[in-house]
Amino acid sequence: MSVSDPLRIANREFGSRLILGTGGFANHELLARACEESRAELCTVALRRLDPASRGSILDVLQAAGVEVLPNTAGCFTARDAVVTAHLAREAFETDWIKLEVIGDDRTLLPDAVELVAAAEELVGDGFVVLPYTTDDPVLARRLEDVGCVAVMPLGSPIGSGMGIRNPYNISIILEQSEVPVILDAGVGTASDAALAMELGCDAVLCASAISRAHDPAAMARAIRLAVDAGRLARGAGRIPRRRYAQASTPEAGMADLDASLGA
Amino acid sequence: MSVSDPLRIANREFGSRLILGTGGFANHELLARACEESRAELCTVALRRLDPASRGSILDVLQAAGVEVLPNTAGCFTARDAVVTAHLAREAFETDWIKLEVIGDDRTLLPDAVELVAAAEELVGDGFVVLPYTTDDPVLARRLEDVGCVAVMPLGSPIGSGMGIRNPYNISIILEQSEVPVILDAGVGTASDAALAMELGCDAVLCASAISRAHDPAAMARAIRLAVDAGRLARGAGRIPRRRYAQASTPEAGMADLDASLGA
C-alpha cells in the first residue's frame, strides 16, 4: 500500500477517499460548501417522486462542484424495488454505478441479507457496477463479492446513529478477506470515527448525516476529510504496538545523581 | 471557542496544538523530518549526563526546525530530584518552562501524586512555568492548577503504551473543571487517539513514542498533525448526537410505487 495510491473501484480511480452522502443538508448552499470542504469526488444521490414545486436540481449543485454522482436505492425493502430503482437511476443519471440498499427494518434501517444478495446478483447480471450497503457480517460481505459486487460497504452502526464502529472486529475480518475495496458506510459520527475506519484498513469512508446534520456542516466536512487522510497515513506509517506496561520515551540511562548526601 | 484560536499557555500563544516529544527517534534526521511534518512549535527535551562521544546536539536540530524547547524532568522519582532537574534545565535551556514529571513506578512510569504536587508547588514558588504530567485523576489535576501550574497534562495511558485514552470519562471531567489548558500527554498510539482527545475538548496533544517509534515517523507525524486538526475542527463543528436507532439520511417521503401488481 502506498498512501498516495488512488482508490480504485471497478475501472475507476479516485484521489479522494471520502464519499459524501448528500441527504440531510438544510439547503443547497450548505451542501455546496460541504462538498468543497470534503474534497469528495463522488456523492450519493437518491430518487424520489418529482416535486414540481421544487426549483433548482441538486444535480446542478453537484455539477458545479465537479463531483460525480453515485445513485442509491435508499428506501427499498425488497430486491425487486431495489432493482427497478437501480434501473430508474441508470436512466436518470446515465451511470451504471449503483449504491445498492435493501432495507429490512424501518427502525434500524439495517440491510436485509437475503434480499440484498438477490438484488446484487440480478443487478450485476444487468450490467450494473454494484456497491452494496451491507451489515458488518463477513460471510455476507464475501457473498456480495462473490456475486460480482465491485466493493462492499459495511456499516459501522445504523444510518444516522453516529455510534461509530460498534464492532471493529467484524470490520477487520471483512478487510482481511476482501479483494474488492471496503468502504465504511453508516455510523460515522465525528472525525475520530473516520480516522479509526481508515486505520483499520478501510479503503474509503462514506459520510452523510455526520456532515449534513452537524451544527456546521462545512467545518465537519473538512474535519472528516482531514481525519480520513490522517487515518490512511497512520495506517501506512506503521503504528507502535499496544503494550501493557510503559516504555520510556526518554532514555533511562545517564540519569544524573542529584542526591547531595554523598557529597562533601 | 474558535477553531483558529491559538493555544494560549501562560503568556504565550501557539498556532500548533501538537507538542512533539523528541525521545525515541533512531537519529537526528528522522527527528528533523518528523518535526517538520508535525508542524509542532514546541518540543520536549530531557537532560542526561553529557556523553563526550556524542556529536551534534539535538538543540541544533530543533533550532534549525525553528521550534522551541520545553525541558522535562523525565526519570525523576522524587520531588527533590525533579526540582533540581528543573533548575538544571533552566540553566541549560534558558527557559523557565518545565514539563514536570515525577514518576512513582518504573514499570508503568505513572506519576506519584504526592511528590508531584510538592514539586509543582516548589517550582511555581521558584518562578517556573510548570506544565505537570499527571494521572487522569480530576482531583489531582485541580490541585495542580490550584498550586499555580499553567496547564495540566493528564495521561491517556502509560507512556509509550499506545493504549490511547483508557478512561475518557476522567479526561472529560478534567476538561469541565479546568481553567488552564489541558494537554493530553502519554498514551496516544495513532491518529484516531489524537483526534479523540481533541474531540473530548483537549487543548493540545503531546506525542513522543507514537511518532518516534512508528515505522515511518515522518508519516505518522503528519498523520497525527492532521488528526489533531480534524479533532479540533470536529469539536467546533458540533457533532450529531448518538442515537439508538437509525435516522434516514435519505428522505423517506416520496418513495415511488414500483409494485406492478396494481397496474394494468
Next chain:
Amino acid sequence: MSVSDPLRIANREFGSRLILGTGGFANHELLARACEESRAELCTVALRRLDPASRGSILDVLQAAGVEVLPNTAGCFTARDAVVTAHLAREAFETDWIKLEVIGDDRTLLPDAVELVAAAEELVGDGFVVLPYTTDDPVLARRLEDVGCVAVMPLGSPIGSGMGIRNPYNISIILEQSEVPVILDAGVGTASDAALAMELGCDAVLCASAISRAHDPAAMARAIRLAVDAGRLARGAGRIPRRRYAQASTPEAGMADLDASLGA
C-alpha cells in the same frame, strides 16, 4: 417477567437457563461433572462418522446426568447438508428439536445468512423445532422468527473465541423485537459474559468451550451457572441508572463540624 419463571421454548419448559454444549471436554468424566455443576437440562450433541474404536457413548453420560439432548448440525456449510443432518439427528436421537448451524466460513465459523434461512424454512416445513445459531444481525433474526423458528441463538462473538459480546447494541435490538426466546450462543469466555447476556435480557445462554476448555471445567460450569442466575436476577431487580456524576450513598446532611478553630 418473574425471575423464577421457567424458560419456555416451543411447548417445553426448563428450570435452567444455561444450555451446555458438550464439545471440547477432555473426557466423559469431566463432561459428567460439568453437567452436574451447570445444572443444565439441555445439552447439545453432534453427529460424526461412527468410530468403531470409541467405547462408551456420550448419550450414556447425558442420560445418567438426567439431561435432554439437543442435536446440532455443526460443520454443515450448505442448507442441504444441514437439512440432511437434521434428519439424521431425528433418527439418531428421536427428537424433532434441532440446533441449526449453517456455517459460511471455516476460519470464523460465522453463519451464512442465506443458507441458514433456507435451511430453517425447510426444516420447519418438515416438522422440526428449529433453534438457529445466527449472527447478531437483527433483520436476520427476525427472518428466522418469521419462518417459524422457536428461538433465535445469536452469537456474541465467534465460536470458541471467548471474546464475549462484541456488539451488545445488536443483541439488545434483537431482544426488543423478538417474540421467541433469545439464547446467546457462542462467544462467552467467562462468567461475567454470561451475566451480561442475561442482564441485557437474553432468555438463556449456551456455553461449550468456555466450560469444556477451561482449566477446571466443573468449576467454570458452576461459575457460569451462578452468573446466569445473577444476571437474570439483576435484570429483574431493576438496576440503578448510569450517571455521569457521583451520588453519595452516605447522606450528605448532618455532617458534624469538627473544625476546632471556632471553639473556645
Next chain:
Amino acid sequence: MSVSDPLRIANREFGSRLILGTGGFANHELLARACEESRAELCTVALRRLDPASRGSILDVLQAAGVEVLPNTAGCFTARDAVVTAHLAREAFETDWIKLEVIGDDRTLLPDAVELVAAAEELVGDGFVVLPYTTDDPVLARRLEDVGCVAVMPLGSPIGSGMGIRNPYNISIILEQSEVPVILDAGVGTASDAALAMELGCDAVLCASAISRAHDPAAMARAIRLAVDAGRLARGAGRIPRRRYAQASTPEAGMADLDASLGA
C-alpha cells in the same frame, strides 16, 4: 488461590467477599432483607449528627443480621476531619477498623490523593486498621499500602454512578502489585460488574447504591452475591484465552459425506 479460601484482612477472616454499604436504603426493613440476601459479614456505616427524632438504630438491624460494622469517614474533605471522624467512630462502634474516605470534589466524590495518604498515615500511627477508599491510581494504592493500610479499595467509577469499572487496566495493575487485599469500591451498577471485578482478581467487592437503590434491593443483593461467587470461581477455574478466530467446539473431523451426487 483456592476458591474457598476465606478473605483475610489484617488478622480477620471472612467467608463472604461482598461487603455491603448500608446507605441509600428506603427503610430498615429493606436493609435487613438485603443484608440477608447478600450474605455479607461486614457492613459499612457512617456517623452523622444525632437526630433525636429518629427511632430505632441501624445498629440493631445489623446486630440482628449478625454482621459486623465497618465505620467510614464519608463526607470528610480534609485529612483532619477524617482523622477526627475515625476517632469518633472508634468511640461509637468500639472498633479500630475504619474505611477511610477523604473526598476532593463534591460533584464526583473522588478521593483527594494527598489528604488521603496523610490521613492514612496518621490513623495507622494511631493504631487504626485502615481500609482506604482510593482512586484507581496504582502508585497511590502502593503508597497507601506502604504507610500501613491493611487493604486498598480502589474505585471502578464514581460513587453511585453505576458506571462499572471504567479502567480495568488500572485495577489489574493494582492487583499485580498489591500484597494486601484489593476491594473494589464504588461504581458497581449491576451483577456483571461485580463478576468482572472478581475475575480481574479482586479479593472482594463493596456495594452500596447498586443494591440499596435498585428497584428490588433484596433481589439485587442476591444477584450481586451470586455474581461475586461466580467471578471468584471463574477466576479460579482458568478461563479460555481470547482468540481472534473461531475454534470449533464440535470436532471437525468425521463429517459425513451427504452429497448425493457421488452415489448411484
Next chain:
Amino acid sequence: MNVTVNGQPRELPAGATVANVVDLLDVAPEARGVAVALDGEVVTRSRWPATELREGALVEVVAAIGGG
C-alpha cells in the same frame, strides 16, 4: 382515461403518452436526473413519446434528491 401519476389520480385523454405526463409535470424532455416507471417497469427516455398509457396505468416520475 384514468391513470395514477406519482400516487395522484389523473384523467388524461385516450392515447396520452409518457411524454405527455412528463410535460404535464413541467419537466423539460431533456431534464437531467429524471426517470419514469410505468406499471413497475422503467421506460427509457427515448421511448417516452411513443409509449401510450392504458386505463389504470401507474406512472411514477422520479427525480434526483439528496440522499445518503
Next chain:
Amino acid sequence: MNVTVNGQPRELPAGATVANVVDLLDVAPEARGVAVALDGEVVTRSRWPATELREGALVEVVAAIGGG
C-alpha cells in the same frame, strides 16, 4: 459389490443391506444415537434390514459425539 462406508471402500456381497453394514461396524441394531444415510438420504432404522445397497453406494453411519 463395491460400496463406500464412512469414506472407506468396502466390498460386500450382492444383496447386502444397510443392516449388514451397521452390523459390520459392530453396532447393535438398537444402539441409541446412531443414524444412517444412503446416497445422501436418511434411511430410517426400521428400513435398515430391507434396504439393499447398489454397486457404488455411499453409506454414512453416524453416531453421537460431543458438540457445541
Next chain:
Amino acid sequence: MNVTVNGQPRELPAGATVANVVDLLDVAPEARGVAVALDGEVVTRSRWPATELREGALVEVVAAIGGG
C-alpha cells in the same frame, strides 16, 4: 452559658458537662453507636460526666446512620 450543639445554639447552666448534653438529646448513656466531639476533639464516653463545657463550646454528638 451559650454553647453550640450539633449546629444549634443552646443555653446551658454553668458547669454543664458533655453527659448533660447527651442526656438533653435523649440518648441513654450506654447507647451504642454514639460519640461526642468537643471543639473538634473526641471525648471518650468514660469522660462524658467529668468533661465540663466552656462558654462558646462546640459540641458534636454523632450517631450511626446508613453509609456506603
Next chain:
Amino acid sequence: MNVTVNGQPRELPAGATVANVVDLLDVAPEARGVAVALDGEVVTRSRWPATELREGALVEVVAAIGGG
C-alpha cells in the same frame, strides 16, 4: 583530589573548578544545552570558573538529549 564526575572517579589537581571539569569533557564554555550540578545543587554557568571543587565532590554535567 578525588572527585566523581558523572559517576566516574577522577583525580584532579587541588583548586580545580567546575569550569575545568567542563573543559575536561570537551565542552565549549558557551555550549548550549549544558548544565552542572555540584553536590546536588545547580552551579550557574557564570560561576563555573570561580567554583572550586572539594575532595569527594560529586559533579554532574548534563546535556540535552531527546526526551518525551
